[in-house]
Each structure stands twice: as structure tokens, then as C-alpha cells.
Amino acid sequence: MNQKERVRGVLLERMKMGKPIDALLNSLATRAPSTLIDITIGLDPIGGEKLTRALLPLLSQIEMRLASFPIAPQHFYQRLAEGSGEAKLELLETVIGMHPQEAWVCILSQQIEGLDAGQRHLMAIHEQPYFYEMCVQYAQKGMRNSLLYCAKKLGRVDPALALLQEGTLESGLHAGALALSRNPSCGMIEYLAALLGPDIDLPLSTMIEHITNPKVLDKIENLVVWYPRAKQLWKKQRNPRK
Amino acid sequence: MALPLYMLAQKSNFPFTGGFSVRVTFGEFWVSACGYIARETGVRKAFLPARYLQSTIDSLGLEMLKNPGVRERREILEDLWKGIVKIPSERLGRNRGSDISIVLAVGNPEGVHLCSSGVSGLWGQSELDEKWHVLLPQRHPMFQTDGIVEDFPGALCIRIAPKVIIATAKPLFPMLPSVEELHSRLGVTEL
Numbered sequence: 538m539n540q541k542e543r544v545r546g547v548l549l550e551r552m553k554m555g556k557p558i559d560a561l562l563n564s565l566a567t568r569a570p571s572t573l574i575d576i577t578i579g580l581d582p583i584g585g586e587k588l589t590r591a592l593l594p595l596l597s598q599i600e601m602r603l604a605s606f607p608i609a610p611q612h613f614y615q616r617l618a619e620g621s622g623e624a625k626l627e628l629l630e631t632v633i634g635m636h637p638q639e640a641w642v643c644i645l646s647q648q649i650e651g652l653d654a655g656q657r658h659l660m661a662i663h664e665q666p667y668f669y670e671m672c673v674q675y676a677q678k679g680m681r682n683s684l685l686y687c688a689k690k691l692g693r694v695d696p697a698l699a700l701l702q703e704g705t706l707e708s709g710l711h712a713g714a715l716a717l718s719r720n721p722s723c724g725m726i727e728y729l730a731a732l733l734g735p736d737i738d739l740p741l742s743t744m745i746e747h748i749t750n751p752k753v754l755d756k757i758e759n760l761v762v763w764y765p766r767a768k769q770l771w772k773k774q775r776n777p778r779k
Numbered sequence: 780m781a782l783p784l785y786m787l788a789q790k791s792n793f794p795f796t797g798g799f800s801v802r803v804t805f806g807e808f809w810v811s812a813c814g815y816i817a818r819e820t821g822v823r824k825a826f827l828p829a830r831y832l833q834s835t836i837d838s839l840g841l842e843m844l845k846n847p848g849v850r851e852r853r854e855i856l857e858d859l860w861k862g863i864v865k866i867p868s869e870r871l872g873r874n875r876g877s878d879i880s881i882v883l884a885v886g887n888p889e890g891v892h893l894c895s896s897g898v899s900g901l902w903g904q905s906e907l908d909e910k911w912h913v914l915l916p917q918r919h920p921m922f923q924t925d926g927i928v929e930d931f932p933g934a935l936c937i938r939i940a941p942k943v944i945i946a947t948a949k950p951l952f953p954m955l956p957s958v959e960e961l962h963s964r965l966g967v968t969e970l
Contacts, residue, residue, distance in 0.1 A: 724822065724823045726826070727822050727823045727825075727826035728793065728822055728823075730795060730798070730826060730829075731793035731794075731795050731796040731797075731798075731822040731825075731826070732793055732794075732795065733795065733966065734795045734798060734800070734966045735795060735798045735799050735800040735829065735833060736800065759827075760826070760827075763830040763833070763834055
């Protein structure tokens with residue numbers, strides 16, 4: 538039995554008995570990182586949420602050793618996520634914290650969050666200057682759910698603009714309406730005109746169809762009056778009983 | 780049908796910032812206008828000046844074309860310019876209209892009259908061979924006009940109207956890009 542097999546046996550035994558494995562992993566990360574990497578993402582990984590949770594504080598340390606194998610961090614995390622069970626969301630959140638600006642986090646997020654990919658990532662970085670670029674990354678991957686979610690939660694134009702920029706007009710307009718509903722002074726109508734051109738009557742009308750809150754409608758009235766069709770729809774939305 | 784007018788401005792992630800466009804037809808006359816205003820002040824600050832200007836030209840144009848007494852293209856063009864001059868400058872953004880780039884045209888089946896301000900170049904696409912032709916040489920006085928000057932800046936008369944006219948907004952160098960780039964920057968699929 539070689540050293541890797543012995544370590545693997547000890548680790549499995551401790552996990553089976555419910556004993557803490559943090560100290561053992563910590564020691565491996567320092568003394569035998571190749572063994573640690575092998576048992577976590579090798580041909581026969583141990584896997585399991587307990588192991589992933591115990592690895593979270595060691596990820597920076599492990600990453601520094603990855604280059605010598607060589608394994609790219611994204612491949613390490615994708616492989617680790619495969620066997621992480623319930624701990625995969627914690628893994629994603631930790632990785633987002635470590636690599637908020639990396640485009641490959643979007644792929645990991647897609648693997649872990651599925652159709653909701655991007656929710657955690659975008660919400661974590663919404664105050665960063667690269668928020669819009671990351672919205673574009675998710676828009677390019679067709680992850681409209683997370684962009685709609687962020688537009689609604691944050692009242693920001695970026696998710697809508699990313700969707701519009703990627704040619705998904707309907708979702709972009711929906712996201713724009715959600716942003717306006719949350720924050721009527723977010724500038725969505727101005728950005729729509731700056732992106733699509735002076736005649737935004739039709740897309741603006743589609744956007745207004747999604748807005749029902751009278752207070753929101755009142756706040757955007759001065760921006761809508763310039764577009765005849767949108768103005769008609771605004772009136773209909775504002776006074777639905779007439 | 781009103782002559783399609785387009786204007787190229789400096790590249791931007793939000794290419795139509797401060798952009799306006801008008802096409803009005805009544806009887807055999809039409810008015811077309813396009814351009815940018817308050818572009819450098821940003822997406823949000825440029826929006827209302829552009830809308831106000833567009834709406835003013837649109838309503839003035841229709842009003843003038845409907846006036847049975849007016850039948851000269853140049854006269855309509857001059858009156859339209861006077862109408863623009865009368866716009867309260869505070870409605871035209873932080874720079875009060877001094878940053879305008881505009882091409883304004885009035886036409887009928889006999890030809891087109893156009894004037895401009897804040898423009899560095901003008902091209903027309905020929906109906907016959909679909910090629911782009913320079914409408915005015917680079918040093919023409921028409922390209923020396925900037926802002927909304929009180930005196931009418933002068934008109935260019937074109938007897939045979941091109942299919943489309945494209946202008947370049949100052950400070951853009953007067954040069955047309957490839958057809959593909961033109962389509963993408965103007966937001967059109969064909970010209």
C-alpha cells in the first residue's frame with residue numbers, strides 16, 4: 538500500500554466514524570498537496586459534502602499548488618463540484634469570493650445552479666465595476682433567470698442591457714421593466730434609446746406592459762410622453778378600469 | 780416618401796446617446812432630420828434634450844408642410860431652422876445646443892434642400908449604381924457651421940435626390956466605414 542492509499546484509507550475511516558478531518562486535510566495541503574488533489578479530484582475521488590466543506594478553508598492553499606500539476610482552477614472546481622452533493626452551493630459561494638471577476642465562474646455557476654446560474658455570482662458582485670461585463674457573460678450563456686432576478690432585486694439597468702446587447706429583446710425588455718419597477722429612476726428608458734435608437738416606441742410599449750404599479754408609472758411619465766404608442770399604453774396601465 | 784437620413788457619431792457602447800431622428804411627409808413634400816445633441820453629457824442627460832428637439836422638429840415640420848401657403852423647399856427649411864433657433868437653450872442640455880450635430884432636409888419630387896451644423900462630412904447613395912458619393916468637399920463652408928446659429932447656415936440644393944444620405948458628426952473624421960460596419964453602427968440591416 539503506497540502513501541496515497543494509506544492516507545485515503547485513514548481519511549475514509551475518519552469520515553465513516555464521523556471524526557473531524559480538518560487537521561488531516563490541513564496537513565496534507567501543506568505536506569502532500571498532490572495526494573490531497575488526487576483524492577479530491579483524481580480518478581477515484583472520495584467526494585461527499587463533508588469533504589468539500591472541510592476543503593473550503595484550504596482552497597487558496599490548494600490553488601497555489603495546482604499550477605505545478607498542471608490543473609487550471611476552473612477544472613479543479615468543476616471536478617470537485619461534481620462530488621460535492623449538498624455542499625456545492627457553499628463551494629460556489631467560496632469560489633465566487635475568491636474569483637469574483639473570472640469568467641469561468643459563470644461555467645461553474647451553470648454547473649451548480651443550473652437554470653438559475655448567475656444568481657449568487659451577480660448578487661455578490663453588483664457593486665463592482667465589472668458587474669455589467671459579468672451580466673453579459675450570463676446573457677451570452679442564455680441565463681435569463683438570474684438576470685431577471687438581479688434586475689428585480691437591484692433595480693439596475695445592467696442585466697437588461699446585457700440581455701438587449703445579446704439580442705434577447707423580449708427578456709431584455711422584461712428585465713428593464715423589473716428594474717424600473719424596483720427603481721423608477723434607474724435610467725432604463727434613457728439607456729434603451731441610447732442602445733436601440735431614437736424610435737423606441739414599440740420596445741418601450743412592451744416594457745410598459747410589464748409595469749402595473751401606479752407610483753412607478755407616474756415617475757416615468759415624463760420619459761414616456763415622447764412616444765405615442767407607449768403613451769397610450771401608459772394611460773391604459775395607469776387607469777386600467779377606464 | 781421622406782429621404783432616409785443617418786448620422787455616424789464616435790463609437791460608443793451606447794451608440795444612439797443623444798440621437799434624434801425625424802421623418803415627416805405631407806402631400807408631395809417631406810421633412811427629414813437626424814443627429815445628436817448633448818452626446819458628451821452622457822446617456823441620461825442627453826435623453827430629454829434629444830426628445831425635445833425631435834418632437835419640436837416633428838411638429839414644426841408637419842405644421843409647415845400642412846401650410847398651403849408654403850411651397851418652396853428652401854423656405855420650409857429656413858422656417859424649420861428658425862423654429863430650432865427659438866427653442867429655449869436650457870432645453871437643449873448642459874451645453875445649450877452648442878454640441879449639436881444635425882442634418883435637416885426638405886424635399887419633394889423635384890429635389891432636396893438640406894442644411895447642417897456640427898457635421899464633418901456628407902454622402903449620398905446613388906439610386907442608379909448604389910455607390911456612395913461625397914455630396915460636398917471636405918473644406919466646404921457648410922462644415923464650418925457649429926451649434927444653433929441664429930442666421931440660417933445656408934442650404935445645399937440637390938436636384939436628383941440620393942436614395943439615402945449619411946453624415947458624420949463632428950469630431951468624427953469624415954470617412955465612411957465598410958458597409959457591414961455602417962449597418963452595425965447605424966442599427967440597420969440594409970441601406
